[in-house]
Amino acid sequence: MVSCGLLTVQKEPVPLKSIEVELEVRDHVATVVSTLNYENKEDKPLEAVFVFPLPGDAAVCHFSAKIGQTQIVAEVKEKQEAREEYDDALSSGQQAFLLEESEQSPDIFSLSVGSLPPGESASIRLEYVTELAVQADDGLRFCLPAVLNPRYQPQGSEGVQVISVPAFLVPYSLSFSARVSSPRPVSKAESNCSLDPLQYLSTDQTQATVKLAAGHRFDRDVELLIYYKDAHQPTAVVEAGQASAEAGTLMGDPVVMVSLYPEFPQSVMSSLASCGEFVFLMDRSGSMSNTRIRSARDTLLLLLKSLPMGCYFNIYSFGSRYEHIFPKSVEYSEKTMEEALKKVEQMEADLGGTVILQPLKHIYSQPCIPNQPRQLFVFTDGEVWNTKEVIDLVKENSGSHRCFSFGIGEGASSALINGMAKEGGGHAQFITGTDRMQPKVMQSLRFALQPIVEGVSVTWDLPKEVSVTVLSPPITAVFQGQRSLIYAQLTGQSSEAAEGCVTVKYSLAGHPSENQLHFSLRPAADTGLTVHRLAARTLIRSLEMEEGDSRRENDGGVKEKVVQLSVQSGVSSSFTAFIAVNKDKNEAIQGPLLHRDIPVPMDGAVHCCLSSVGMSYEDEDYSSNDDMGFALFETCEDFRGECTDTVLMNKTAEQPPRDPLLQLVSLQKASGCWLLDPALAAALGKSSEEVEKSKPAKANSEVWATILALIWLHGLKMDAKDEWELLAMKAASWLRAQKARCVTECVEAGNALLGCSMKKEALGL
Known part of the structure; x- marks a missing residue:
């Protein structure tokens, strides 16, 4: 050890x-x-x-x-x-x-x-x-x-x-x-x-x-x-092999690194999925205290309001133990959304250490719902000790779900966050410093609502004297505008002017699509062996994942391959x-x-949360090494006192006033509409009388309330569009379904009330 x-x-x-x-x-x-x-x-x-x-x-x-x-x-x-x-x-x-x-x-x-x-x-x-x-x-x-x-x-x-x-x-x-x-x-x-x-x-x-x-x-x-x-330009870099290495080996042959940025047809992108099973797994260990857990609660509010009608969802939270809001995923409705939000509002960072394996096993043990693709969102500050075991578990279950992961705060394990997303066919995000969690999470929700790309295949068109060995694992996830990287070894001689072509084909919402890139086979100058080393690292990581499988099958051959490749x-x-x-x-x-x-530096938030409850690292919820906590607190006596006072003061201080955007979002119904009530008027910064008096006489109350909310979002909160775009699309969809009369009149009256100048089309109407 x-x-x-x-x-x-x-x-x-x-x-x-x-x-x-x-x-x-x-x-x-x-x-x-x-x-x-x-x-x-x-x-x-x-x-x-x-x-x-x-x-x-x-x-x-x-x-x-x-x-x-x-x-x-x-x-x-x-x-x-x-x-x-x-x-x-x-x-x-x-x-x-x-x-x-x-x-x-x-x-x-x-x-x-x-x-x-x-x-x-x-x-x-x-x-x-x-x-x-x-x-x-x-x-x-x-x-x-x-x-x-x-x-x-x-x-x-x-x-x-x-x-x-x-x-x-x-x-x-x-x-x-x-x-x-x-x-x-x-x-x-x-x-x-x-x-x-x-x-x-x-x-x-x-x-x-x-x-x-x-x-x-x-x-x-x-x-x-x-x-x-x-x-977002696709590129290919060919790197010459090492002169001293044997031809036919990874280091002796040229290696190509291809980066592709698939672009999906606009017609497909405008029709986001209206189904899916969304499972949110939230870290509630001690190190998530204060601003982190508040931000997590706000994020879950936005996620729940942005889900499409007809989908299924559940929320798990974990520390040393785990909890779930529903025994199994439930259909998304006004009733289930409100029930979940009540539980979310009570969430605190009070579940101890960071044991992510058990809740994951429980989620994967639940049968999948037919025609509702499972999308797993994992939020954690990433301080687990058994990273490889967790990633192995995600990989084992990658056929039944996509995994979107979020590393929260300084020191979150990049191996854990990136590994879960990569093996789970999803996308990883890191939220550090003063970053708001919400825009990054909503981007991942947009990815999750994109149609699942199926049947991904990569084909190469090269001169007949050149053969290709792909070193990267197969591409399983393709998202609009996100880069896909492929490493491949090129064996054989080609002329200086020779060209190659790589084509990625896939099916998107039943429509066949492809992206193609032509590239020169002439090696780039001055790359050192960077591309070879990245290719070797990619192959080593793939083999190490296989090694986990082979251990279960008592096949020791993979370790020898890794050692040989690493040494070479x-x-x-x-x-x-x-x-x-x-x-x-x-x-x-x-x-x-x-x-x-x-000694190494630690994130202040982790230290504060431990100090505030007088907890040392040898407590059951933090570590098994008996000397650790005492060493820390003996050294940092002054710091501990100062930190404890601050955190305890924060715990007793009033919660900060709610962000006006989140105040408005919290009032939206699951269907996408808003109700005309005093709470909505307050969120819009108006009195109930002003809102009521401005309503066109023939307008339905809910239609008027929903149009006001949309004008306020588009007119006054464009800087946070990433956060509210999906729930605004849901509201516009609800309004179109009402086939309401006097929408134009409502938009004009709403602009006058809120001091905006929004066009009906800009609101999605």
């Missing part, structure tokens, strides 16, 4: 002094180089252990150490062999460095720096490549995880144990700079952290640099959003580790070796 410890209890110095991160973004692929600078200021040799997060889909491809003028480059070896080599080196007085991925979660790594003599410094260089995810607003998201929250572990379970410290106690610094280059102009860069201004390096604005402002406090992950002009490509896996031994040092390092664990 790896333990990341808190050291300041014993007032011992932390040998990690600084972390420097350089990011290079080429189009939608990122290469990250992190340099970790260590110094031993003690009088005995040290072993330092640092457990830290990386993006869950990162391909770690280089690890080296520099001591003085000596540079040692690590090799990838089978994990047990690497550990034994590391231990042997330390016991014989040599310096050694070990980097390994957690077997439970691919977004946690452990770095051991062994036998650093007194007064000695070492620089560790770690390099990885990763794809950048496309956001709802077309921005490309890069996230440097800085926060590693405690992963909830039930009694008796094994895995990586982490003790974190509040941001202001982190004893090392972080510097971060990014260089962006793309065939298309870079329009802007945004971050949840303070940035120095974007600097353009070329007049056509296709190259730029940006830096994190000095003094980063480690209280959040560093999120960088990059925006290109015309980002130099890309990390859960079965291998990077090992470097300094064999140049002539004399053995003398004296007993002191062990030092490096």
Whole structure:
């Protein structure tokens, strides 16, 4: 078991002094180089252990150490062999460095720096490549995880144990700079952290640099959003193989990375599904307290109001145990919606730890409802210890549902959130900092209401002397405007001018569709081996998922394939580790070796929620390691007091006034209409008399109320259109079904009352 410890209890110095991160973004692929600078200021040799997060889909491809003028480059070896080599080196007085991925979660790594003599410094260089995810607003998201929250572990379970410290106690610094280059102009860069201004390096604005402002406090992950002009262009990049690798192997042959953006016909997109079984699974563990649980309740309100009549739904919530509102999914109606909303309003973050496996098993044990495709929405701050087990379960049940996942707050596990969506054929979103949860969730609901794409096939048209081996798992989910990535190995020789073509065919709402991309087979210049490493990582992850299946079938062959591919490509896996031994040092390092664990920052919200109830990590609901909580609270006594007072004060303080938009939404009926009553008048900022007096004489009360609500949304809340668009479509649909007279008169009177100038057509009427 790896333990990341808190050291300041014993007032011992932390040998990690600084972390420097350089990011290079080429189009939608990122290469990250992190340099970790260590110094031993003690009088005995040290072993330092640092457990830290990386993006869950990162391909770690280089690890080296520099001591003085000596540079040692690590090799990838089978994990047990690497550990034994590391231990042997330390016991014989040599310096050694070990980097390994957690077997439970691919977004946690452990770095051991062994036998650093007194007064000695070492620089560790770690390099990885990763794809950048496309956001709802077309921005490309890069996230440097800085926060590693405690992963909830039930009694008796094994895995990586982490003790974190509040941001202001982190004893090392972080510097971060990014260089962006793309065939298309870079329009802007945004971050949840303070940035120095974007600097353009070329007049056509296709190259730029940006830096994190000095003094980063480690209280959040560093999120960088990059925006290109015309980002949704399909592309293909062919990368030449490694000259030293054998032809016919993954590293020896050219590899192509194809990114496609399917566009659906407008006629199909305008008819969103009116059926489905929607199951919402909400995290109510202690770390979801305060603003998170309030935002979750508001989000569930919007979701419930936006569901189509005729569908089915249920809401589960979980912590150390789980609850559900209905014994099984029920038909959506005014009665069931109101019953669910009453329960939602009472939800608090009071269910303990984060055990997501049991409620998932219960949901999957429920029989599917005929002709109602199951759509699962999972909301969690992602602090589970058994990530791979959870993703395996989603994959096993991927034939019967789509899974949409949401990572809430700093430190949410990217491996868990991305893995569930990828294996569940859905879409992943991350909600950090001051992000509103609602727009991202409503975008995913729009995806869920799109017709399910069936019969996806990918065909290649290449010169006859070139054959193709697809390395990516089959595409199972296609959403409007969302990128699909395919990696493939190209074997055989072709002329410089040769072209290839890839075609994706699928059926959408019974209509056959296809997207095609022609590309040059000439390898791109200056890509390094980025595409090969991403392709190797994709294949390794697929094989690791298979390995879970083969363990159940007692077939050990998959592990050997993963180890072989990992060693050949130099890309990390859960079965291998990077090992470097300094064999140049002539004399053995003398004296007993002191062990030092490096603390990592934790999300303030998690710390506050634990402190506020006087809970330590060894409580049953947080961890099985008996020393953890006391170490944390002994160190942070002042912080704990301050935090407790704040949170308890928040608990007793009045709830903040409800957002006017949510106030209006809460009054909508399941059918889509509003009632003409004093509550609606108040939400519109008018008196009952004003609303009643302005109503055209022949107008039906509900028609008038619904038109007023639509005018208010379109006229005064366009900045939040993503949040209310679906429920407004439902309201317009209800109005059209009424075949009401005097709609034009109502729109004119409503505009006059609310000070707007909306046209009937703009309201969907």
